[in-house]
Amino acid sequence: EAGVAQSPRYKIIEKRQSVAFWCNPISGHATLYWYQQILGQGPKLLIQFQNNGVVDDSQLPKDRFSAERLKGVDSTLKIQPAKLEDSAVYLCASSLEQGSYEQYFGPGTRLTVT
Amino acid sequence: GNSVTQMEGPVTLSEEAFLTINCTYTATGYPSLFWYVQYPGEGLQLLLKATKADDKGSNKGFEATYRKETTSFHLEKGSVQVSDSAVYFCALSPNTGGFKTIFGAGTRLFVKA
Numbered sequence: 747e748a749g750v751a752q753s754p755r756y757k758i759i760e761k762r763q764s765v766a767f768w769c770n771p772i773s774g775h776a777t778l779y780w781y782q783q784i785l786g787q788g789p790k791l792l793i794q795f796q797n798n799g800v801v802d803d804s805q806l807p808k809d810r811f812s813a814e815r816l817k818g819v820d821s822t823l824k825i826q827p828a829k830l831e832d833s834a835v836y837l838c839a840s841s842l843e844q845g846s847y848e849q850y851f852g853p854g855t856r857l858t859v860t
Numbered sequence: 861g862n863s864v865t866q867m868e869g870p871v872t873l874s875e876e877a878f879l880t881i882n883c884t885y886t887a888t889g890y891p892s893l894f895w896y897v898q899y900p901g902e903g904l905q906l907l908l909k910a911t912k913a914d915d916k917g918s919n920k921g922f923e924a925t926y927r928k929e930t931t932s933f934h935l936e937k938g939s940v941q942v943s944d945s946a947v948y949f950c951a952l953s954p955n956t957g958g959f960k961t962i963f964g965a966g967t968r969l970f971v972k973a
Contacts, residue, residue, distance in 0.1 A: 788963035844959035846892035
């Protein structure tokens with residue numbers, strides 16, 4: 747089966763610009779996650795979707811970050827405007843359901859904000 | 861709140877040495893516990909998991925036992941190989957409530973030939 751797809755793989759922008767990331771999860775997976783991974787740290791959950799609905803977005807900086815999952819499949823994560831501290835790898839993952847189910851990760855998008 | 865604490869790295873071992881990477885957690889209830897591995901240039905992938913107390917997860921020679929009494933899930937391997945060089949992440953996922961997965965900071969392992 748195809749894995750989790752993400753694009754772009756790399757992005758360099760200047761601060762105050764906007765950027766969008768795209769994720770296509772594994773077919774049939776109800777749960778989709780966006781994580782931020784800063785160099786040397788573990789992934790930090792930004793937002794978790796169960797089908798179309800948001801389960802948790804408590805660590806999403808809502809003044810600049812937004813995410814949507816239309817029709818319960820693909821998802822986009824947007825940052826507007828970007829700050830220097832947003833430089834990180836943005837990981838998308840999906841799983842069949844929440845809880846004890848394995849998460850499958852995409853390759854990530856490395857964002858550099860200059 | 862829930863949290864995961866891993867031993868700091870990097871850990872450097874010679875090939876065929878014994879590996880232990882410590883992981884302890886804080887959680888309400890009975891979460892599921894995971895070890896994920898990230899090889900250089902790749903995304904995270906599940907290494908093993910355990911869903912209840914005293915369960916032992918195992919895969920590719922790695923093992924970890926869910927210890928409720930010590931709130932631990934230490935990763936072990938009897939004989940490491942150069943190809944095991946990677947970053948290892950311990951994680952927990954509650955089985956009730958918000959199901960938010962918490963990852964540890966990761967432990968980088970270097971194995972020398």
